[in-house]
Amino acid sequence: MLQYRDLKNALSELEIKRSDPVIVHASSSLIPQVKGGAQTLLGAILASADNILMPSFTLKTMIIPEVGPEDNLLEYGSGRVENLSASIFTLDLPADFEDQVISELFRHYPDVIRSNHPIFSFLGLGLDAALASQTTAEPYGHIQYLQGKNTKILLADKEPSALFSLHFCEKDSGRKQFVRWAMTENGIIECPFFPGCSNGFHKILFHLGNEVKQTQMQDHTWFAFSLDFLIQTTLQLLHEDPYALLCNDLHCEKCNLTRRDIRQRRR
Numbered sequence: 514m515l516q517y518r519d520l521k522n523a524l525s526e527l528e529i530k531r532s533d534p535v536i537v538h539a540s541s542s543l544i545p546q547v548k549g550g551a552q553t554l555l556g557a558i559l560a561s562a563d564n565i566l567m568p569s570f571t572l573k574t575m576i577i578p579e580v581g582p583e584d585n586l587l588e589y590g591s592g593r594v595e596n597l598s599a600s601i602f603t604l605d606l607p608a609d610f611e612d613q614v615i616s617e618l619f620r621h622y623p624d625v626i627r628s629n630h631p632i633f634s635f636l637g638l639g640l641d642a643a644l645a646s647q648t649t650a651e652p653y654g655h656i657q658y659l660q661g662k663n664t665k666i667l668l669a670d671k672e673p674s675a676l677f678s679l680h681f682c683e684k685d686s687g688r689k690q691f692v693r694w695a696m697t698e699n700g701i702i703e704c705p706f707f708p709g710c711s712n713g714f715h716k717i718l719f720h721l722g723n724e725v726k727q728t729q730m731q732d733h734t735w736f737a738f739s740l741d742f743l744i745q746t747t748l749q750l751l752h753e754d755p756y757a758l759l760c761n762d763l764h765c766e767k768c769n770l771t772r773r774d775i776r777q778r779r780r
């Protein structure tokens with residue numbers, strides 16, 4: 514079993530500094546391996562960094578409308594039954610994504626606040642201005658806000674596919690974006706700049722090279738790196754190779770549509 518001390522040591526090996534803002538992606542699969550579970554894991558993270566952001570995604574707010582733009586990989590009108598069970602986003606709606614356990618624990622921690630993106634909300638401690646920068650119209654506003662501020666990203670037993678910050682780079686580089694819709698207290702709203710597929714994001718580790726700090730926790734690797742370096746490296750890469758970071762699954766509809774979009778733009 515991993516102890517509190519092991520987690521603290523790992524975070525210190527990853528050079529997570531108390532004063533640096535940290536975007537935390539922590540896997541729920543870690544919890545059974547830690548003595549004291551999610552409480553201990555969150556405790557170690559909070560003891561290592563003062564200012565934290567963590568996803569609190571609510572995918573159950575999404576609905577499929579009857580009509581919408583083309584090339585959006587949605588079968589319009591197919592959600593008539595499922596739409597009825599969609600949740601209305603409020604700041605109190607529990608997260609429902611794969612890492613909800615630790616995210617929900619963090620949400621109830623004192624002074625934690627939440628951004629109001631109905632699908633991709635983030636929780637934050639000490640980063641209110643960053644959270645206020647994320648809106649439905651600017652889903653990556655908080656990532657943009659945290660540039661130039663020594664922000665670190667922590668992947669605690671998470672694959673690079675969890676890197677929401679890479680979706681910001683995709684948008685910034687002009688890569689194709691999607692549109693989705695979500696239920697809010699103000700009715701159904703359009704959520705622009707919905708990201709594409711992230712299954713090829715592990716390819717970024719090679720490009721980050723020695724700037725990636727890593728440590729082994731039992732049979733899992735934890736990674737940490739600078740947000741600025743990630744953004745700079747990714748934008749450069751996407752500029753040189755617009756097909757970079759797409760996945761290798763020949764049947765991936767999102768990546769294939771993105772490739773087609775790049776080819777059309779190049780003509």
Ligand SMILES: [Zn+2]
Pocket residue numbers: 710711712713759760761762765766767768769
């Ligand atoms: Zn893909």
